Amino acid sequence: MPFTMSQTSLPVFETGLHALLAVLDKAAAHIAAKKIDPPVLVGWRLAPDMFALGRQVQVACDQAKNGSARLAGVEPPKFDDTEATLDQFRERITKTVAYLKTLDTKAIDSSSEREITFPLGPSKGQMKGADYLNHFVLPNFYFHLTAAYIAVRNFGVEVGKRDFLGAIPLKRI
Amino acid sequence: MPFTMSQTSLPVFETGLHALLAVLDKAAAHIAAKKIDPPVLVGWRLAPDMFALGRQVQVACDQAKNGSARLAGVEPPKFDDTEATLDQFRERITKTVAYLKTLDTKAIDSSSEREITFPLGPSKGQMKGADYLNHFVLPNFYFHLTAAYIAVRNFGVEVGKRDFLGAIPLKRI
Numbered sequence: 001m002p003f004t005m006s007q008t009s010l011p012v013f014e015t016g017l018h019a020l021l022a023v024l025d026k027a028a029a030h031i032a033a034k035k036i037d038p039p040v041l042v043g044w045r046l047a048p049d050m051f052a053l054g055r056q057v058q059v060a061c062d063q064a065k066n067g068s069a070r071l072a073g074v075e076p077p078k079f080d081d082t083e084a085t086l087d088q089f090r091e092r093i094t095k096t097v098a099y100l101k102t103l104d105t106k107a108i109d110s111s112s113e114r115e116i117t118f119p120l121g122p123s124k125g126q127m128k129g130a131d132y133l134n135h136f137v138l139p140n141f142y143f144h145l146t147a148a149y150i151a152v153r154n155f156g157v158e159v160g161k162r163d164f165l166g167a168i169p170l171k172r173i
Numbered sequence: 174m175p176f177t178m179s180q181t182s183l184p185v186f187e188t189g190l191h192a193l194l195a196v197l198d199k200a201a202a203h204i205a206a207k208k209i210d211p212p213v214l215v216g217w218r219l220a221p222d223m224f225a226l227g228r229q230v231q232v233a234c235d236q237a238k239n240g241s242a243r244l245a246g247v248e249p250p251k252f253d254d255t256e257a258t259l260d261q262f263r264e265r266i267t268k269t270v271a272y273l274k275t276l277d278t279k280a281i282d283s284s285s286e287r288e289i290t291f292p293l294g295p296s297k298g299q300m301k302g303a304d305y306l307n308h309f310v311l312p313n314f315y316f317h318l319t320a321a322y323i324a325v326r327n328f329g330v331e332v333g334k335r336d337f338l339g340a341i342p343l344k345r346i
Contacts (some may be wrong), residue, residue: 003178003285003303012307046219047327112176117346126344130176134185135341142315143322143337150323154220164316168308171299173290 005133006105013064013100016145017093019166023152023159028086030157038086044151053151057089060144061096067137068100070116071129072107178306179278186237186273189318190266192339196325196332201259203330211259217324226324230262233317234269240310241273243289244302245280
């Protein structure tokens with residue numbers, strides 16, 4: 001079986017986002033048990049100039065959605081950043097995973113040499129498809145996924161590496 | 174050009190580890206300027222039950238070294254975890270990058286269907302090569318790389334996303 005770009009993107013994002021959903025579930029149980037006001041959780045930051053937890057969730061979702069769409073050669077839909085409650089952030093994840101399932105895997109697989117142009121701050125960035133996936137989309141996705149996970153752990157929720165990895169195709173022998 | 178497993182591992186690890194080296198340089202300058210005792214930096218933790226910064230660096234290096242070696246079908250060398258100073262942690266990174274350069278890219282490229290067996294806590298894990306890279310090595314590598322970066326940022330060092338991404342093949346247009 002060849003190694004493909006769709007295999008290195010879609011199921012990776014889906015697994016990571018589902019894991020994040022489960023981490024947020026544990027966080028919800030934690031604040032309910034401790035009677036913590038929910039906005040305190042979604043507003044939690046690891047440094048004053050870092051995004052709050054809720055924003056980390058939005059950006060992790062967008063890296064997966066926008067990165068995959070651009071590799072598939074289609075314009076990614078814009079999801080408005082209006083989420084405020086934990087349930088809404090959960091819904092953002094579910095909506096993102098549902099969108100990933102609509103993308104054409106063959107179009108993603110054939111994009112390794114295609115020049116991908118994408119918004120980058122006030123200007124634009126351009127990279128070949130394979131480089132865009134390996135050196136931009138994946139590191140950015142994992143950055144925000146990890147930041148969200150660490151924010152939850154730093155908040156005091158009992159989560160471990162297995163929660164971060166999620167349902168990976170691993171056989172324990 | 175086909176999409177290959179060596180391309181999705183070796184240069185990805187090298188770029189990420191070099192970026193981490195530069196982040197540690199900024200951290201060294203920060204503690205020198207603020208006259209902070211160096212062990213305070215390498216011992217910094219984002220949560221009481223998370224690894225300290227120095228250990229995050231060691232584990233990020235080991236994910237890259239062990240993951241790549243196993244995909245190439247060779248036994249990874251064991252690097253003793255004896256580092257204590259920032260210079261020694263820097264050396265661990267350099268040594269890891271040098272080791273990555275010795276690996277056979279063709280052996281890595283042909284490993285997508287090969288069953289990889291690896292130590293996992295008290296037992297062992299087994300995954301097909303492509304799954305091992307996509308769902309174990311890359312997420313674990315990025316987890317510890319991001320944790321190290323966030324620990325430095327949380328410590329008060331001025332670093333941003335560009336420092337995390339490092340020297341990626343990006344054209345700004």
